[in-house]
Amino acid sequence: MLALIASLKKNKRLLLDLVGRDLRARYVGSSMGFFWSVIFPLVNLVVYMFVFSFVLEARWDEHQPKEVTALLMLAGIVVWQAFAESVSRSTNTLVENQNLIQKVVFPSEILPPYLVISALANMLIGVVITLLGVVFYAYIQPVEYASGTPANRILGLGPSLLALPLLMMLQALFTLGVGYFLATLNLFLRDVYHVMGVALTVFMFMTPIFYPAEKVLEAGMTWVLQINPMYWLIDSYRKILLWGDWPSPPIVGMFAIVAVLAFFAGSSFFQAQKPRFPDLL
Amino acid sequence: MARPHAQGAGTSAIFAKGLGKAYRMYDSPSKRFFELFAGGRKLHREFWAVRNVYLDIPHGATVGIIGENGAGKSSLLKLLTGITRPTEGELSVHGRVASLLELGAGFHPEFSGRDNIHLNCSILGMSEAEIAERFPKIVEFSELGDFIDRPVKTYSSGMYVRLGFSVAASVDPDILMIDEALSVGDEHFKGKCINRLNEFREQGKTTIFVSHDMGAVKSMCQHVVLLDRGEVLAQGNAESVADEYLKRAKARGNERLSAFNRGSSAYPRWGTGEIETLEVEMLDSAGGTTAVFQTNEPFRVRVRYRVHAPVKDPVFGLGIYRSDGSYVNGSNHHWREQPIRIEDAQPGEEGEVVMSFERMPLLQGAYFLTTFLYDHSKAAPTAIDHREHVCTFEVIDAARLQHGMLFLPTIWTLTRRRDGREERLESRS
Numbered sequence: 001m002l003a004l005i006a007s008l009k010k011n012k013r014l015l016l017d018l019v020g021r022d023l024r025a026r027y028v029g030s031s032m033g034f035f036w037s038v039i040f041p042l043v044n045l046v047v048y049m050f051v052f053s054f055v056l057e058a059r060w061d062e063h064q065p066k067e068v069t070a071l072l073m074l075a076g077i078v079v080w081q082a083f084a085e086s087v088s089r090s091t092n093t094l095v096e097n098q099n100l101i102q103k104v105v106f107p108s109e110i111l112p113p114y115l116v117i118s119a120l121a122n123m124l125i126g127v128v129i130t131l132l133g134v135v136f137y138a139y140i141q142p143v144e145y146a147s148g149t150p151a152n153r154i155l156g157l158g159p160s161l162l163a164l165p166l167l168m169m170l171q172a173l174f175t176l177g178v179g180y181f182l183a184t185l186n187l188f189l190r191d192v193y194h195v196m197g198v199a200l201t202v203f204m205f206m207t208p209i210f211y212p213a214e215k216v217l218e219a220g221m222t223w224v225l226q227i228n229p230m231y232w233l234i235d236s237y238r239k240i241l242l243w244g245d246w247p248s249p250p251i252v253g254m255f256a257i258v259a260v261l262a263f264f265a266g267s268s269f270f271q272a273q274k275p276r277f278p279d280l281l
Numbered sequence: 282m283a284r285p286h287a288q289g290a291g292t293s294a295i296f297a298k299g300l301g302k303a304y305r306m307y308d309s310p311s312k313r314f315f316e317l318f319a320g321g322r323k324l325h326r327e328f329w330a331v332r333n334v335y336l337d338i339p340h341g342a343t344v345g346i347i348g349e350n351g352a353g354k355s356s357l358l359k360l361l362t363g364i365t366r367p368t369e370g371e372l373s374v375h376g377r378v379a380s381l382l383e384l385g386a387g388f389h390p391e392f393s394g395r396d397n398i399h400l401n402c403s404i405l406g407m408s409e410a411e412i413a414e415r416f417p418k419i420v421e422f423s424e425l426g427d428f429i430d431r432p433v434k435t436y437s438s439g440m441y442v443r444l445g446f447s448v449a450a451s452v453d454p455d456i457l458m459i460d461e462a463l464s465v466g467d468e469h470f471k472g473k474c475i476n477r478l479n480e481f482r483e484q485g486k487t488t489i490f491v492s493h494d495m496g497a498v499k500s501m502c503q504h505v506v507l508l509d510r511g512e513v514l515a516q517g518n519a520e521s522v523a524d525e526y527l528k529r530a531k532a533r534g535n536e537r538l539s540a541f542n543r544g545s546s547a548y549p550r551w552g553t554g555e556i557e558t559l560e561v562e563m564l565d566s567a568g569g570t571t572a573v574f575q576t577n578e579p580f581r582v583r584v585r586y587r588v589h590a591p592v593k594d595p596v597f598g599l600g601i602y603r604s605d606g607s608y609v610n611g612s613n614h615h616w617r618e619q620p621i622r623i624e625d626a627q628p629g630e631e632g633e634v635v636m637s638f639e640r641m642p643l644l645q646g647a648y649f650l651t652t653f654l655y656d657h658s659k660a661a662p663t664a665i666d667h668r669e670h671v672c673t674f675e676v677i678d679a680a681r682l683q684h685g686m687l688f689l690p691t692i693w694t695l696t697r698r699r700d701g702r703e704e705r706l707e708s709r710s
Contacts, residue, residue, distance in 0.1 A: 014403045021400060025391055103386040104404060105363050105378075188314040278365045279304055280313075 004109055004267050011107050018114040023121060041081075041126045045074045052210045063146030067137050068155060068242070071130060075241050076209035076234050078126030083175055083230060084200045086112075086119040090179030091186050092193045098281040108277055109270065112179035116172050127164075130241050131157070158244030167236055167247070170259045174229060177262030180270040187273070187280040207231050229258045293337050294456055294487040295361060299370035300334040301511075302356055303327040330356035331511045334370070338504075340455075341485040345502035345519070347492055347526060349533065353511040354491045355460060358382065361489065362458055376455025376487070379405065383460075384445030390434035394425055394444055397433055401448045415451045422473070423447035443470055450477045456487040495526055495679060527679050531573040534675045538572035548670035553663065555590040556626060558597075558652055561671045574641050576678040576688050581637035584652055588630040595623055595665055597634040598653035602670075603646060603686060612636070615657060642688045645678040 008015065026037065049070055090112040100106040137143050138155035145154060186192040207230045208216060216225055225231050232255045236247035273280075305325035307313045312324040331353045338344050348354050359365045360372065362380040387404055388397045398419050402412045420429055423443050428436065436444070459478075478501075482488060492498050498505055498519070505522040507515045507529075515525040564581040565571045574580055582599060598613030614621040614634065649670050655662040683689065695706040 013409065017400055017403050021389065021392065021396070025389065097387075099383070099386045100404065102359075102364065103383040104380065106387075106404060188317060190310070275366045278359070 001264065001267060001271070004271055007107055007109055008113060011110050014107070015110045015114055015117075018110065019117045019121065022114060022118040026122070037122055037125045038129065041074065041078055041129060044077055044081075045070060048073055048077065048210055063149060064153075065143040065145065067133075067143045071133050071137070071155070071242055072238060073210060074126070074133065075130050075238050076207075078123055078130060079171070079234050079237050080204060080207065080209055080230070081126075082119040082123035083171070083233075084204065085122075086116045086175045087178050087182060088193075088196050088200060089115045089119075090175075091182040091196050094183050094187055094277060095190075095193070095281065102278050102281055108274065109267075112176055112183055112270075116175050116179060119175075120168060120172060127241065134242055152243055152245060155242060156244040160240045160244055160246045163240055163247060163252075167233070167240070167252070170252070170256050171233055173263045174233070174255070174259035177259065177264070177266035180266035181262075184266075184270045184273050187277065203230070207234065209234065229255055292339065293373075294340045294342070294376055295336055295338040295372075295374050295489075297334055297336040297361075297370065297372045300336070300357075300360065300367050300372050301329060301332040301369040302360055302365060303329050303332075303368040329511050331360060331508075334513050336506065336513075336516075338487060338489070340376075340487055342504055343482055343488045343490065343502045345490045345492065345498035345505045346508060347495060347498050347505060347522075348508035348514075349493060349530070351510075352508040354493070354508055355382075356511070357508065358458055358460055358489070358491050374456065377453075378456045378458065379449065379452040379454035380458040381446075381449050381460065382458075384442050384449060386445075388433050388441070388445070391432055393432055394423070394429040394436070395420075397444065398448055401445075402451070405448070405452050407452070419447045419451045422450060424470075439470075446470075446474055450474070454486070456489065457481060458489040458491070460491045495523055495681075499523055499681075523679055527575065527677060530677055531571070531575075534573035534677075535571055538673055538675065539570075548668075550666070550668045551664055552654065552666040553656070554666065555592045555656075556586055556588050556595055556654055556665050558654055558666050558668060559585040559587060561650065561652055561668075563650075563672065563674055572672070572674045574643075574674060574676050576642075576644055576676060576680065577640045579637070579639055580641040581635055582650065584634045584636075586632055586634065586654070588626045588628055590628055592626045592656055592665065593624065593658035594656060595626055596653075596655050596657045596662070598655065599636050600651040600653065601643075602649050602651065604648060604673075607686070609643070609648065609686065611653075613653065613655075640688075641676060643676045644683060644686055644688055645676055645681075646686070647673065647675050649673045 052073070093111040093115060094101065094108060097106075097108070097111060101108050134155050134157060138157070143155070182192060182196065206224060207228055208225070213225060213231065213235065216222070232251045236252055236255070239245040239247045304327070305313075306328050307316075307325050316322075316324040334357065346354050346357060356365075358380070359382070360367055361374065362378055362382070363374070364380075364382075385401075387401060389400070392400070398416065399412060402415070402419075407415070423429070423440075423446075425436075425440060425444060428440060433441065433444070457478075478488070488501075490498060490501055502519060505516065505519045506513055507522050507526050509529060514529065515522050562570045562583045562585075563572060563574075564583060565574065566579040584597060584599075586597075596613050596615040598611065600611040601609040603609055614636075650672050652666075652668045652671050654664070654666040656665050678688075690710070693708040697704045697706070
């Protein structure tokens with residue numbers, strides 16, 4: 001574990017180079033570059049909005065304005081995508097970079113971190129879009145709420161934004177742990193990468209992103225939420241981004257414990273098998 | 282096995298003792314996974330790619346590692362560079378190592394040459410300052426010109442390799458390891474690469490050069506390590522190891538080819554059959570049968586025959602072909618300044634025909650023989666026993682003095698005129 005952190009520190013420059021290269025690679029081949037990273041989340045949002053709130057008529061509650069539903073979904077999608085993208089790319093990253101691992105002395109432990117950092121940097125764009133939306137509908141052109149809407153259900157920003165960096169750090173730790181674990185496992189069982197495509201979709205729909213968590217509670221399936229760290233994470237983000245509330249400390253605390261455990265387990269497995277990587281590829 | 286350099290491990294650039302690397306072989310991919318939970322139970326077989334290697338390489342030496350394909354050369358090099366870890370034995374490497382196992386590993390096709398140089402340098406472990414300092418030299422060395430700012434995906438394969446070598450050559454290691462990466466690019470660039478290597482040697486740096494080409498290794502290295510099936514068969518000065526290498530290569534070639542030559546030929550054989558050619562043997566200088574020859578060594582082919590029915594004018598001939606089918610030479614005992622004629626072959630007669638030359642003129646490669654037995658009494662000779670591709674042989678050219686298919690005994694003269702005087706230099710061999 002200490003060796004891993006020391007190596008990340010030592011290879012900081014290479015790590016940042018890889019992140020920079022990755023962020024540019026997303027859009028270098030295209031002419032409109034950065035523009036796309038703004039457009040993609042919006043397009044996604046429109047599609048999901050259309051399917052879930054218009055076609056399937058999923059509602060948070062009867063009186064919630066459409067604009068608020070959209071922002072709730074957006075916040076969820078943005079966080080989920082950063083997680084799903086990091087995990088799925090990490091799973092395949094050792095195989096993808098086998099040229100480096102087999103032909104030069106390469107610190108393979110920086111591969112998952114660079115993917116996670118790159119995904120989080122990209123997520124920030126989505127977070128900013130969400131915040132702009134909240135500012136717009138809260139202060140510039142306030143939406144109309146049904147009478148009797150509780151105060152904590154009214155859009156707004158607050159000092160709780162200060163908790164964002166902490167949340168992102170915990171998210172990074174959790175994602176890294178899962179990424180390290182799956183990257184290593186994929187060398188033993190190449191099917192992992194293919195399974196992950198389906199597994200992530202299932203996981204996404206089990207997480208209340210496009211529907212309110214209350215629906216799950218009503219159905220008496222509370223346990224589904226109780227074992228889902230991604231629900232704790234997304235719920236905390238939403239509290240900060242939409243309502244300006246502080247996330248609930250027990251939930252953040254629980255996520256922190258899970259994140260540290262995941263990181264510890266994943267990176268230990270990775271480090272233990274690392275000497276064998278060139279042989280396993 | 283003599284110790285090549287009587288120096289202690291402390292002063293060596295590379296010191297290895299009992300070094301071994303085993304790869305795990307699994308019957309099925311899933312066994313690799315289940316072994317994780319097998320609690321130490323082995324679900325694999327071991328394959329020793331390298332075993333029991335002793336090396337003591339002093340600083341500043343140029344060392345060649347040779348061996349046939351699959352002898353463990355690349356596995357050994359990966360151990361020495363630190364890419365893979367040894368399964369057993371000890372290994373110590375003193376100094377910064379750079380390896381050229383593959384040029385341009387890790388280039389990103391979408392990025393410009395400039396960006397890729399930057400990234401590749403940091404993968405090779407250079408600091409920001411070092412990269413800034415070497416950048417202009419790398420660009421200049423690669424001779425890419427304006428292409429340096431275009432995406433690498435637009436490069437020709439030659440340009441790609443040039444960029445890769447330029448980055449690798451800019452690294453300033455104490456120990457450089459090269460895996461036959463030199464056979465790249467055009468002649469001009471190849472020359473530059475060799476210059477760079479010579480420069481490197483002159484600076485007193487250690488070089489490890491891996492190849493299966495004895496000639497190349499001999500010309501570059503004082504000390505040669507010969508690997509065979511993962512073990513060091515011999516090491517020492519280039520001359521003595523080269524001899525051992527040839528002996529091995531001959532034995533190997535013979536083993537392979539004699540089995541092949543014994544088997545009934547799959548190639549066509551036709552003719553009227555009055556005389557039968559029984560066996561075709563290739564003989565070396567000592568008179569033993571062999572299938573591997575050395576350039577400039579005596580070479581003889583012996584064909585035994587038996588007559589089954591009378592023939593007026595039978596003529597034996599021999600054709601030599603290179604493995605790609607090129608017809609190298611054909612001759613018989615009749616079309617000569619002093620022809621030999623057999624005018625009265627009768628049933629019951631047996632004998633042998635020998636074709637020989639004192640010095641095998643063929644250069645390195647695989648060749649095959651076709652025997653002809655034709656009746657020349659008719660206007661157009663007709664086949665009595667024609668055997669296509671009757672046996673295969675290999676030629677090893679250790680000296681590598683000439684290139685191509687044939688060794689030609691050339692004479693070179695050089696006339697120099699300067700200061701009003703004329704000087705004539707001549708080389709007859």
